[in-house]
Amino acid sequence: MKKNLLIVLLGIGLIIYASTVIASRNTIYYYTTSETLEIEISNEERIKLGGFVLQDSITKDGEFTLFTITDGNKDIDIVFDGFVPELFQENMGVILDGVFDDDLFLADDMLVKHDNEYVSSDGETYNVENYSE
Amino acid sequence: MMLYGPLLVWIAVASLGPYDVTQGMSSKLLYVHVPTVWVAYLGYSLTFLYSVLYFFTKKEKYDSLAVANAMSGVIFTIVTLLSGSYWGKLTWGTWWVWGDARLNLTAILLLVYLGYIASRQFNKDLAKTAKNSSIIGIFGIIQIPILHFSVIWWRSVHQQASILSQETVASGDAPMSSDILVTLLVSVLLVTLVHVFLTKRFRISNDISWADYLNPQSRAKI
Numbered sequence: 001m002k003k004n005l006l007i008v009l010l011g012i013g014l015i016i017y018a019s020t021v022i023a024s025r026n027t028i029y030y031y032t033t034s035e036t037l038e039i040e041i042s043n044e045e046r047i048k049l050g051g052f053v054l055q056d057s058i059t060k061d062g063e064f065t066l067f068t069i070t071d072g073n074k075d076i077d078i079v080f081d082g083f084v085p086e087l088f089q090e091n092m093g094v095i096l097d098g099v100f101d102d103d104l105f106l107a108d109d110m111l112v113k114h115d116n117e118y119v120s121s122d123g124e125t126y127n128v129e130n131y132s133e
Numbered sequence: 134m135m136l137y138g139p140l141l142v143w144i145a146v147a148s149l150g151p152y153d154v155t156q157g158m159s160s161k162l163l164y165v166h167v168p169t170v171w172v173a174y175l176g177y178s179l180t181f182l183y184s185v186l187y188f189f190t191k192k193e194k195y196d197s198l199a200v201a202n203a204m205s206g207v208i209f210t211i212v213t214l215l216s217g218s219y220w221g222k223l224t225w226g227t228w229w230v231w232g233d234a235r236l237n238l239t240a241i242l243l244l245v246y247l248g249y250i251a252s253r254q255f256n257k258d259l260a261k262t263a264k265n266s267s268i269i270g271i272f273g274i275i276q277i278p279i280l281h282f283s284v285i286w287w288r289s290v291h292q293q294a295s296i297l298s299q300e301t302v303a304s305g306d307a308p309m310s311s312d313i314l315v316t317l318l319v320s321v322l323l324v325t326l327v328h329v330f331l332t333k334r335f336r337i338s339n340d341i342s343w344a345d346y347l348n349p350q351s352r353a354k355i
Contacts, residue, residue, distance in 0.1 A: 030289075085225065087155070112224060113225070113290055114156060114292055115308075116292040117309070118156075118308070119154055119155070119309070120152065120310040121151070
């Protein structure tokens with residue numbers, strides 16, 4: 001009985017310890033546009049870049065989609081050739097996979113990051129001001 | 134019959150309910166994805182509670198209840214993964230994001246509780262089996278707070294919580310139109326009812342196993 005209890009407590013401790021270690025590593029899946037200013041990224045290095053699509057920035061050039069993403073601080077121009085998800089539009093959060101070509105970011109994979117807001121069609125909306133992101 | 138009532142009403146509510154104007158029809162998956170994962174959490178929390186009670190009291194009814202809740206939890210975790218994956222395909226543009234903590238942790242959650250159910254077969258002696266699986270039932274609960282905070286700790290694709298977030302709890306104002314919110318909460322209630330009737334059904338078969346174990350002669354006579 002005592003031995004079993006010890007195993008349980010040890011197991012619980014181990015899982016809590018492991019998860020705090022993982023959590024404290026500040027694991028990120030993508031960089032924001034401002035963060036690319038602070039870190040060295042070579043032109044060959046493949047990274048994931050996230051931001052919001054700037055209003056009136058989307059243009060089509062053959063099979064390429066050109067647009068600009070921002071985090072409100074730093075804008076980056078994107079050249080995208082890949083599958084464009086249906087929800088892709090202005091002001092939408094996107095995560096792009098690709099490489100820098102100096103100031104341009106060449107991407108071939110896109111995820112649309114939908115936020116946690118749900119607004120129905122009957123015109124009834126909640127007060128947006130409290131939610132900055 | 135009690136089981137199919139709330140199930141059918143839930144399907145009707147989800148398919149007829151309002152949807153988000155940006156996402157379109159696919160946002161109706163909210164009424165499947167969110168209630169099922171919440172009820173899975175509920176099931177695993179009850180598994181934890183009954184596992185603790187069984188571990189200390191060794192009363193077989195607690196073991197039956199722990200297993201029944203885990204089985205129902207597994208079903209709802211599968212539904213949440215399938216609906217989430219399909220929703221991801223429709224909105225994000227992919228079925229699965231391997232780098233996303235919440236997605237991976239939910240898959241691990243499913244594996245752990247599948248392991249819990251599998252552990253029922255490890256030993257022919259039901260009392261020993263029940264003691265072993267109660268330890269897994271106690272361990273397993275730690276995943277739920279990690280899963281809940283995963284969208285805050287790890288920056289990734291999965292959106293932040295709409296209802297169970299600090300802002301919503303503090304302000305009492307969810308970032309949803311009220312008709313969507315009401316439909317969601319009704320769905321949660323209905324799925325909870327489905328869970329209750331489902332666990333009732335699973336519990337009966339667990340009670341029969343215990344009756345056979347505790348009193349093998351009664352079975353032999355029949």
